[in-house]
Amino acid sequence: MVVIRNLLSHPFLRGVLILIAFTFTGAVMATEEPKYTVLEKEPPFEIRAYAPMIVAEVQVEGDLDGASSQGFRLIAAYIFGQNQVSEKIAMTAPVTVVDQSVKNAKIAMTAPVGIESNAGKWVVSFVMPAEYTMETIPKPLNSQVQLRQIPAVKKAVISFSGFYNDQKVAEKTLELEQWMKTKNLQSAGTPNFARYNPPWTLPFMRRNEVMFNLRD
Incomplete structure (x- = not known):
């Protein structure tokens, strides 16, 4: 107990301990993810x-x-109550970021992070809880927030931990592309970048992924 009190009395160490506590709390809390089967x-x-x-x-x-x-801020406002019925919608994971400039160039499906964005335009998306349908989900008050139904799809995925940046995402995208070639897998468009953790999560506990939609 004396040791713990001494640690808590030091501002820096107290901050580290609080950060660790939040991280492990977030790790054990159940956060809904999109339903999938590993093939x-x-x-x-x-x-x-x-x-x-x-x-x-x-x-x-x-x-x-x-x-x-x-x-993230715009969609968080929607799920925290800025919708037509002021209903709070459960937070899910992951948050997905898409390079809209490439999508506008008529590349199929949705896509990419890990390549240069010529126009600097991106689409950020949250997956909604599975309990909702397009008919029952609360409609956003902010016209910037759009709801969209995504059909069933197969994806090739690479997972990695730590912090992310453009270079690291590009490196992981290349690794995934090379692995897909060994499996004779054809992509249906370009990659998505997905992150699963809140910003206070320790680097070694972070989960990031690059995904390609696959052709049937």
């Missing part, structure tokens, strides 16, 4: 079959990190 696994790679889902998404501008933060 093949060769760590850090997987092939997954995803069930249909609804996403709330916004288009924002800036670099990857700035766009991610801005998009």
Whole structure:
């Protein structure tokens, strides 16, 4: 007890302990994720079959990190009650970031982080809880927030921990592309970047993923 009191009396150490406590609390709390089945696994790679889902998404501008933060705030406001019935919607994971400039260039499906954004336009999206349908989900008050139904799809995925940046995402995207070639897998478009953890999560506990939609 004396040791603990001494640690808590030091501002820096107290902050570290609080950060660790929040991280482990967040790790054990159940956060809903999109429903999927793992079809093949060769760590850090997987092939997954995803069930249909609804996403709330916004288009924002800036670099990857700035766009991610801005998009997060807009959609968080929607799920925290800025909707037609003032209903709070459960937080889910992951948050997905998409390079809208490439999407506008008529590349199929949705896509990419890990490549340069010519126009600096991105789509940030949250997956909505599975209990909702397009008919029952609360409608956003902010016209920037759009709801969209995503059909069932297979994805090739690479997972990695730690902090992310453009270079690291690009490196992981290349690793995934090379693995897909060994499996003769064809992508249906370009990659998505997904992050699963709150910002206070310790680097070694963070989960990030790059995903490609796969052709049937």
